[in-house]
Amino acid sequence: MKKQILFSIALFTLIFTACEKKASAKINTTNIETAKERDAKLSLGAPIIEFDQKEYDFGTVTEGEKVQGVFKVTNSGKVDLIITSVKPSCGCTTPEYTKEAIAPGATGEIKFEFNSANRVGKQNKSITVKSNAEKNTEVIRLKGTVIAKS
Template identity: 40%
Template sequence: MKYINNLSAALSLLLLVACNNAGNTSNTSATDSTSSSTEVAKANTGNGEVSFAEEAFDFGQITDGEVVDHTFKFKNTGTEPVIISRVSTSCGCTTPEYTSTPVAPNGEGEVKVRFDSHGQSGKQQKIITVVSNAKNNIQTIQLKGEVS
C-alpha cells in the first residue's frame, strides 16, 4: 500500500508541474497507470539505496532557445545492486538519459537531463522521476531556473 501511495503522490506531482508542451514519450499517462503500478511493485525488491549528490539544479537565467544539460550523479548506499527501470520527466522539453546497467553497492550512476527552453518563458521547474529496484524506489530530482 505504501508503494501505491508513493506512486500516486509522484503522479500527482507530475500532473501539477507539467508544462504546456506535449509530454516526453517516457512520461506516464492515464492509459498506462496500471502498468506503471505493476512496474513499481516489481521494481521494489532490493536492498540497494539511491542517494543523489544533489536533488535540484538551478540553471539560473537563460534566454528562450538555450539548451541546458546537467548530470545528476547518485551513489548506491545500499547492500544490493540498484537497477534503474525508468526515468520520466514532467515536460516534453526535458529529455533524460540514465545508467542502464546495475549499480553495485558503493558504485555510482547518473541521470543526464537536457532542457530545451525553446517556447518556454518565466520561472521553470522540471521534475524528473527515477524509478528503480532500490528501497527508495521512487526518487525525484529537479531542474529549475528562469527563461527570458
C-alpha cells in the same frame, strides 16, 4: 463390512505412501540452492539510492538555449541498484541514465537536456526516477528562469 474397512485402510495407506514418495522424488536440489542464494541476498537488504543533489538550478538562460546537466547517483546499499525508468514531467526535458546495475558503493548518472524554446518565465521541471531501491520512486528537479529573446 470388515472387508470394506480393511480395503479402505489399505487403499489410504497406499495412496499416502505413494504421494510421499512422489513428492520427495520431485525435489530439485538446484532449486534449493537457488532459493538459499536468493534468501542470502534478501537478508542484505535493498539498495539505497542517493543523489549528489536533488535540485539542479540552471540560473537564467535566454529562450531557445539548451541546458545540460548531470545528477550523480550512488548506491549506498549492499546489493545492486537498478534504475528501471526515468520520466520527465514534460517533453522539454530529455533524460538519459545508467541502465546497467550499479554495484554497492558505485555511482551512475542521470544526464538531462532542457530545451527552453517557448518556455519564457520561471521553470520548475521534475524527473521521476524509479528503481529497485528501498524507496523505489524519487523525484529530482530542475529550476531556473528563461528570459525572452530580444
